[in-house]
Amino acid sequence: MRALTYAPGKPGTLDVEEVPDPRPAAGELLVRGLAVGVCGTDKELVAGEYGWPPPGRERMVIGHESLGRVLEAPEGSAFSPGDLVVGVVRRPDPVPCGACGRGEFDMCRNGRYTERGIKELDGYASERWTLKAAYTVRLDPALESVGMLVEPASVVAKAWEQIERIGSRAWFEPRSVLVTGAGPVGLLAALMGRQRGLEVHVLDRAPEGLKSSLVAELGATYHSAGSLEGFARARPDLIMECTGAGSIVLEAMTATAAAGIVCLCGLSPGGRAFQVDAGMVNRDIVLENDVVVGSVNANLRHFRAAATALARADPKWLRRLVTRRLPLEHALAAFEPADDIKAVIDLTT
Numbered sequence: 355m356r357a358l359t360y361a362p363g364k365p366g367t368l369d370v371e372e373v374p375d376p377r378p379a380a381g382e383l384l385v386r387g388l389a390v391g392v393c394g395t396d397k398e399l400v401a402g403e404y405g406w407p408p409p410g411r412e413r414m415v416i417g418h419e420s421l422g423r424v425l426e427a428p429e430g431s432a433f434s435p436g437d438l439v440v441g442v443v444r445r446p447d448p449v450p451c452g453a454c455g456r457g458e459f460d461m462c463r464n465g466r467y468t469e470r471g472i473k474e475l476d477g478y479a480s481e482r483w484t485l486k487a488a489y490t491v492r493l494d495p496a497l498e499s500v501g502m503l504v505e506p507a508s509v510v511a512k513a514w515e516q517i518e519r520i521g522s523r524a525w526f527e528p529r530s531v532l533v534t535g536a537g538p539v540g541l542l543a544a545l546m547g548r549q550r551g552l553e554v555h556v557l558d559r560a561p562e563g564l565k566s567s568l569v570a571e572l573g574a575t576y577h578s579a580g581s582l583e584g585f586a587r588a589r590p591d592l593i594m595e596c597t598g599a600g601s602i603v604l605e606a607m608t609a610t611a612a613a614g615i616v617c618l619c620g621l622s623p624g625g626r627a628f629q630v631d632a633g634m635v636n637r638d639i640v641l642e643n644d645v646v647v648g649s650v651n652a653n654l655r656h657f658r659a660a661a662t663a664l665a666r667a668d669p670k671w672l673r674r675l676v677t678r679r680l681p682l683e684h685a686l687a688a689f690e691p692a693d694d695i696k697a698v699i700d701l702t703t
């Protein structure tokens with residue numbers, strides 16, 4: 355079968371190659387790969403910035419935003435041939451730490467977790483893959499063309515769960531959320547904000563266009579801007595920071611209403627310094643009982659929440675997030691810089 359593979363740590367090694375068909379072990383499903391989404395992490399992996407191959411190997415299959423259809427399911431599993439499924443990305447560390455031992459491997463404490471397509475486990479960008487039933491999530495059949503959005507949506511579902519758990523420390527009835535960044539994560543954060551009945555604002559540098567129209571279709575408000583200055587008066591209860599841009603992150607930390615929660619979901623490059631009045635940042639956070647929290651990755655519960663959220667969304671809206679679909683033979687083009695919201699590799703052509 356064909357697979358999209360790379361040698362972690364070695365830029366320029368991404369290629370489509372013939373690899374042996376996978377054989378399911380006990381408790382594993384055999385799945386026909388339908389598609390994988392490509393995100394910023396994949397581009398960093400291909401650029402050699404990080405990534406770890408399985409022990410004893412140089413190359414591995416890339417891809418963690420999976421979508422497939424079950425070909426074979428083990429006796430007694432909850433799955434049947436024909437089911438539309440996605441695979442969870444992370445696996446618990448072998449120790450395991452206290453978090454992993456309780457299924458909260460997204461919060462792993464020792465960093466020895468593994469991840470499909472990223473860290474020591476083959477990813478999902480192949481024509482067939484195997485998957486433990488325990489890390490499989492079944493999707494609504496209506497998500498056939500957009501199910502690869504479940505993984506980015508799982509990261510967002512976890513961030514919302516974090517916000518709600520933190521909020522429950524006291525009286526908590528948020529009215530408004532500001533989402534910074536209108537990439538796939540920001541747009542899915544806005545979708546889930548609307549599903550919670552919140553007044554949603556989305557801020558992005560892009561001028562009016564596809565992003566602003568996607569935001570408007572959710573019943574949210576789009577702000578084409580590169581700073582949070584416009585929110586100095588109407589301070590949002592919550593901020594989901596999805597740009598990772600250092601200046602926006604710093605602004606966000608003091609931009610909420612009292613008892614506000616800022617959830618940082620974006621990753622910043624290092625090496626850019628800003629002048630900050632640390633005392634004023636501290637005063638704002640302490641005097642308002644604010645919380646700033648980082649959130650990354652997702653466990654099985656978050657994947658299930660994401661699958662439910664996408665099944666409730668307008669499928670036409672979700673399809674518009676996928677701005678490019680490439681056949682496997684042209685997969686390398688999905689990793690070039692482009693003006694995509696989400697590029698997807700079709701594994702069936």
Ligand SMILES: [Zn+2]
Pocket residue numbers: 446447450451452453454455459461462463464465466467
């Ligand atoms: Zn762990």
